[in-house]
Amino acid sequence: MFLCIFFYNYMTVLDLSQGESGIIDSIDSAENYFIKFRLMEMGCLPGENITLNYYSPSRTSISITVMNYQLALRIEYAKYIVIRS
Amino acid sequence: MLLGNPNVGKSTIFNKITGLNQKVSNFAGSTINNFNGYFKCQKRLYKIIDTPGIYNLHNSCNNKIFYNILTNKDNVDYPYIIIYVADSSNLKRNLFLYTQVIDLSANIPVVLVLNMKDIALNNGILIDSDELSTQINNSIISINSNNAKDITKLKNKIFYCKKKTSFFLTENIDNIAPNLVSLISKKFNINNIYQCLYIINNYKILFNGENTEYINSAIKNHKIIVKRLQVQETIIRYKFIQKIIQKCILYDNKIVKKYYWYKNIDKIITHPVYGIAIFILILIIIFQCIFTLSKYPTMLINNIFSTIHYLITNNFKNNLIIDLLVYGIIPGIQNLFIFIPQISILFAIIYILEDIGYISRIIFIMDHYMRHIGLNGYSVIALISGMACSVPAIVSSRNIKNYKERLITILVTPLISCSARLPIYILLISLIIPQDTYYYGINYKGLLLFGMYMLSITIVVIYAYLMNKVIVNKEMSSLIIELPKYKIPSLYSIIITMLNKTKIFIIEVSKILITTSVVLWFLSSYGFDYEQKNKIYIKKVSNIEKSYISSLGHYIEPYIAPLGFDWRIGICIISSISAREVFVSSMSTIYSIEFKNDNLDSMKKDIRLVKNYNTGMPLFNMANSCSLLIFYVFSMQCISTLIVMYRETENIIIPIIYFIWMTLQAYFASWIVYNIIYRYFM
Numbered sequence: 209m210f211l212c213i214f215f216y217n218y219m220t221v222l223d224l225s226q227g228e229s230g231i232i233d234s235i236d237s238a239e240n241y242f243i244k245f246r247l248m249e250m251g252c253l254p255g256e257n258i259t260l261n262y263y264s265p266s267r268t269s270i271s272i273t274v275m276n277y278q279l280a281l282r283i284e285y286a287k288y289i290v291i292r293s
Numbered sequence: 294m295l296l297g298n299p300n301v302g303k304s305t306i307f308n309k310i311t312g313l314n315q316k317v318s319n320f321a322g323s324t325i326n327n328f329n330g331y332f333k334c335q336k337r338l339y340k341i342i343d344t345p346g347i348y349n350l351h352n353s354c355n356n357k358i359f360y361n362i363l364t365n366k367d368n369v370d371y372p373y374i375i376i377y378v379a380d381s382s383n384l385k386r387n388l389f390l391y392t393q394v395i396d397l398s399a400n401i402p403v404v405l406v407l408n409m410k411d412i413a414l415n416n417g418i419l420i421d422s423d424e425l426s427t428q429i430n431n432s433i434i435s436i437n438s439n440n441a442k443d444i445t446k447l448k449n450k451i452f453y454c455k456k457k458t459s460f461f462l463t464e465n466i467d468n469i470a471p472n473l474v475s476l477i478s479k480k481f482n483i484n485n486i487y488q489c490l491y492i493i494n495n496y497k498i499l500f501n502g503e504n505t506e507y508i509n510s511a512i513k514n515h516k517i518i519v520k521r522l523q524v525q526e527t528i529i530r531y532k533f534i535q536k537i538i539q540k541c542i543l544y545d546n547k548i549v550k551k552y553y554w555y556k557n558i559d560k561i562i563t564h565p566v567y568g569i570a571i572f573i574l575i576l577i578i579i580f581q582c583i584f585t586l587s588k589y590p591t592m593l594i595n596n597i598f599s600t601i602h603y604l605i606t607n608n609f610k611n612n613l614i615i616d617l618l619v620y621g622i623i624p625g626i627q628n629l630f631i632f633i634p635q636i637s638i639l640f641a642i643i644y645i646l647e648d649i650g651y652i653s654r655i656i657f658i659m660d661h662y663m664r665h666i667g668l669n670g671y672s673v674i675a676l677i678s679g680m681a682c683s684v685p686a687i688v689s690s691r692n693i694k695n696y697k698e699r700l701i702t703i704l705v706t707p708l709i710s711c712s713a714r715l716p717i718y719i720l721l722i723s724l725i726i727p728q729d730t731y732y733y734g735i736n737y738k739g740l741l742l743f744g745m746y747m748l749s750i751t752i753v754v755i756y757a758y759l760m761n762k763v764i765v766n767k768e769m770s771s772l773i774i775e776l777p778k779y780k781i782p783s784l785y786s787i788i789i790t791m792l793n794k795t796k797i798f799i800i801e802v803s804k805i806l807i808t809t810s811v812v813l814w815f816l817s818s819y820g821f822d823y824e825q826k827n828k829i830y831i832k833k834v835s836n837i838e839k840s841y842i843s844s845l846g847h848y849i850e851p852y853i854a855p856l857g858f859d860w861r862i863g864i865c866i867i868s869s870i871s872a873r874e875v876f877v878s879s880m881s882t883i884y885s886i887e888f889k890n891d892n893l894d895s896m897k898k899d900i901r902l903v904k905n906y907n908t909g910m911p912l913f914n915m916a917n918s919c920s921l922l923i924f925y926v927f928s929m930q931c932i933s934t935l936i937v938m939y940r941e942t943e944n945i946i947i948p949i950i951y952f953i954w955m956t957l958q959a960y961f962a963s964w965i966v967y968n969i970i971y972r973y974f975m
Contacts, residue, residue, distance in 0.1 A: 216500060241520030243771075248527045249349050249388045250773055261556070265565035266661035269670075276385045276416070278776035280657040287775065 219291045221272060222283065224260040230291040232256050232274075237288040244288075251275035252289055294362070294370070296394060297378035298387055299346030300650075301778040302715030305438045306378060306787040307343040315793040330794075334448040342370060348386075350393045350491065351523055357498050357655045364488055369486045373453050375403045376447075381413035381420060381435065384542065388534045396487035402454050406447065407435040412778070424541035434721065439783055444746040469525050469579070473515045490526070496521055498520075558779060562654050572655060580743040583715075585736065587634035594634070600765050601959065614730050621814030624881040625806050629874070630718040633795060639681055639712055639799075641791040648782035648945040652677070653774055658774055666754055668759025669693045670772045672702040676753065679709035680746070682798075687937045697766035703941055704951065705737075705757050707934050710749045710926065713874040717925050718745055722878055724918045749926055785808075805872050813882045815870060816842040842883070856924065857967045866924070873930045915974065920967035929955035 224230055232254050237243040251274045252258070257274040264280075271280045311330030350359055353463050362370045363954040378855040384407070407413075415825035426433045436443035477489040492499060496508040512519065517939060542685060562568050593932060602623060610616050641830045646652050652674060660670030671692045679686035686706045693699040710718070720741065722741050817840045846860030853863045861883055929935070935948040942948075 233921060241518065241524050244538050245351075245520060245523045245527060246771065246773055248524065248531070249389065249770065250775075253528075253531050262560065262563060264563060264657055264661060265568055268661040268664075269772065271559070271657065275383060276418075277386070278771065278778075280653070280776050281773045282660070282771070287295075 216265045221258060221270070221286045221289045221291060222259055224291065226260060226262055226281065229257055229259040232258050233292040235288055247281075247285065250279055251277070252279075258289065258291070260272045277285060294342045294344065294374070295376050295378060296344055296370035297346060297392070298348055298380065298390060300775060301346065301378050301380040301387065302438045303346060303378045304343060304790070305783065305786050306376075306406070306408065306444070306447070307341065308786050308793075309438060309441075309444045311341060312789065313792060313796075316797075332448065332807075334452050336404055337452065339451065341376075341823065342372070349390055350397060356495055358498060359496070360397075360491065362481040363394070363401070364485075366400075372398075372401055373478065374451055376406055376451065377403055377611070378406045378408050381407040381410050382416050382418055384418075384540055385531075385534055389530055391429075392530050392533065392644060393487075395429075397485070397491060399485050399488075403431060404447075404450055404454055405429070405431055405433045405732070406415050407433065408438050410435045411437050419543040419545055421541040422545070425537065427542060428537045430833070446734065469522055469529070470517055472512060475519060476511055477508070490522070491516075498736055499778070514822070519729050519892050542722040549572065559654070559776075563658055572658070575646075575651075576746070577743055579639070580746065581736065581739045582642065583739070583742070585637055585739070586638055590634035593633055594627075594630050598623065616818070617811065617814060620818070621811050621882060622807060625810030625878040626803070627878075627881070629806055630880065631801065631878075632719070632874075633799065635715055635719065635792050636681075636712045636716050636798060639715075641787055643678065643681060644787060644790045644794075645782055646677075648786070650777040650779050653776050654773055656772075657776065664770070664918070666757040667698060667701050668757055668766075669695065669698040669702070670704075672705075673762065675702050675706050676750075678711050678712060679706045681712050681794075682930070683707045683709065683711050683934050684937050687934065687941055693770075695766070695770040697764050697972050698770055700764065700942065701757050701760045703938060704760065704947075705753045707805060707929055707931070708753050708756065708927075708939075710746050711873075711931075713802075713872065713931065714925055716874055716877045718742055718922065720880075721918050721922045721925075724913050725915060725922075744928065745922070752926070794847075802872065802874055803905055806875055806878055809875050810878055810882050813842065813864075813879055816840060816845070817883055855967070856920050857914075857971065858962050862917075862921065866930075870930050870932075872932065873925065873928075876925075916970040919970055920963040924959045924963040924964045927955060927959035929959075 219230075227249045232245040232252060234254050235247050235252060237247075247280050256274050261273055261278065263281070267283075269280055269282050270286050271278055272286070273279070295303050295307055307328070310332050312332075314332065315328055315330040322907040330341050330343075332339055332341060344359075347359075350356055362368050362372065363659045365371065368960060375394065375398065377391050379391065391403075391405065407422070413420065413918050420435065422433050422435050432450065434447055436447055436623050438444070470493070473493060474486055475491055478484065478486070481489075481492070483489055484493075493508065495510065496505055500508070527732060562571060602687075605615065605619055605623075655677075656670040659673045663670055663672055672690070674692070675686045675690045678689060683706050686709075687703050690699050690702040690706070693702060718769040719738075719742070723743075724743065726737050819841060834943065842864055843860065846864045849863045849867070850860040852862075853866075858866075861880075864883065865876050929952050935952060938948045938951065939945055
């Protein structure tokens with residue numbers, strides 16, 4: 209199971225470098241539908257373009273661009289956004 | 294009724310349409326404030342309600358209110374028309390809430406307002422309004438809220454808006470959990486499918502008792518996870534929106550004006566060192582502004598009042614009503630008005646910061662530090678708006694989903710120095726530092742005031758940290774926030790917001806203030822008549838020492854003497870239990886009676902001349918001014934805050950314990966300060 213993730217080339221927003229863009233593949237929050245709903249509602253839908261803008265001073269939150277606007281969220285949330293490789 | 298996402302310019306449109314005709318009232322059957330205003334169009338008078346910006350109807354903090362207003366025809370606020378404001382440059386996300394609103398409010402006509410069309414154009418987004426209008430089968434207007442002609446167009450659009458026949462916007466929305474929906478629709482006799490779906494999602498908030506249990510068991514029987522329904526709904530809605538968008542939006546990359554400059558600003562503002570330095574610098578500037586900008590308006594107000602006072606005393610004979618007016622009501626009102634310039638400047642600055650888009654960056658920067666003390670980035674909003682008034686600040690903490698973080702925010706927000714403490718601070722600071730002294734252009738008074746705010750922030754940090762250790766909760770905390778594009782706020786909007794908020798502040802405060810002034814005037818002008826026994830003990834007294842208030846005050850004097858207060862300060866503190874700002878006006882009411890002098894504007898000088906009856910020293914010295922200052926930093930003297938606290942926590946014990954604890958703490962803190970300064974510095 210653990211190895212599968214490695215072979216599958218599992219990439220999240222956090223693997224992007226600052227200023228780089230990608231396309232969202234899915235929101236992989238398992239059973240936590242609350243996070244999934246919150247992220248989707250704010251525009252993090254599969255197929256959307258996503259750009260990582262910058263980290264917060266403490267590096268615990270990031271700023272991303274989806275649907276042509278800026279969004280700020282914590283790292284714990286951002287790690288669920290899976291990027292198409 | 295105005296609806297829409299946050300940061301789409303709803304309040305700008307609201308200000309432009311209504312101008313100064315704004316009021317604050319509660320939503321029917323709730324305690325949540327809304328701004329409403331009136332405007333006239335083609336001889337018809339409209340009432341317009343501004344609502345807080347939301348992203349969806351499900352998890353918004355006020356979803357019960359929205360549900361009741363949009364579905365219940367008997368509700369007082371049931372809207373005739375909904376004006377849905379959307380940001381043209383980000384139509385996709387804005388249409389999400391729009392489809393929800395259309396589906397839920399079956400019979401209400403909706404006007405879709407595409408705001409900020411100029412920004413969209415600069416981003417190279419071209420919207421085909423006619424196509425969009427046919428696609429969503431509704432009237433559309435594309436405007437720029439800073440343009441006066443567009444506002445008139447919008448008004449006309451509202452006038453000519455047709456009644457909507459009930460229809461269902463989003464396709465396939467009825468495919469989510471059809472069995473459960475039909476069950477609910479039979480049980481509550483509701484035809485609207487989406488309304489049933491909405492009930493399933495939010496039954497815990499909308500209903501109580503039997504109905505909750507019924508729905509709960511129904512959900513279990515059908516093996517449905519409620520949150521999953523929301524995800525499904527979101528996907529269906531966005532699919533539907535995507536179809537529309539593809540047909541009516543064109544992206545033209547040639548006309549894109551480059552917006553790189555705001556990314557550079559972002560880099561500076563969110564920088565680990567500069568960002569926080571800028572934040573502190575802005576706070577210092579705010580307090581300097583409060584003192585320096587308000588100097589001349591305050592002088593003007595003072596002069597106006599002393600002229601009125603002079604005219605009344607010279608032109609009318611001395612009778613009961615004039616006495617009441619001159620020594621009871623006028624000092625009370627005057628002391629309310631003296632602080633209006635300062636408070637309105639604070640309102641204006643907070644509005645400007647919000648409109649520029651800086652506040653959400655502050656949340657972004659501060660979130661990490663806030664989490665260390667058990668708060669959320671959103672708590673920063675509560676704390677900053679708590680500088681104006683803690684009542685709306687506590688209500689704004691509803692944005693925080695986590696119960697523990699929310700509770701701590703609610704409990705620490707009243708500790709932030711609110712605008713009601715400002716008059717007291719200003720009065721006491723001018724007692725501590727009599728002259729305007731400058732040090733390299735920095736006003737000492739402004740610096741001390743800044744220090745007071747810093748002190749309150751430190752206390753907040755300590756308390757939040759301790760509470761974080763005590764309260765245990767493992768709910769997940771969240772922070773997802775939009776960072777809006779920087780924009781320059783319009784001067785008109787700033788002025789209108791400032792005036793309206795100030796007006797509302799005056800109306801709210803003056804009710805308590807005038808009553809207490811009159812009561813105090815009576816108590817201090819009349820006293821026990823000891824010479825005629827067994828008769829009504831009312832007699833007009835010439836000296837305040839013989840009045841009711843003095844007898845009352847002497848009872849409490851032993852308890853407050855350790856803090857360096859005499860009975861008059863004691864009376865002022867007691868009278869300000871209902872609302873802090875009463876303190877200053879009670880002072881002036883008591884002293885104006887005592888001195889019987891005609892020149893009211895020299896109140897600060899008068900206070901310095903007051904002698905303590907026991908020692909013969911000036912009543913206000915360094916030690917007890919400071920201890921009074923500290924007393925007001927800590928004490929919880931605001932009934933409305935306690936009431937809001939009760940409503941938000943739904944627990945009567947919390948505000949009671951909180952009040953007792955805060956008062957005790959204020960007492961001991963000021964006792965310590967008084968003793969230290971008295972022993973070592975005097």
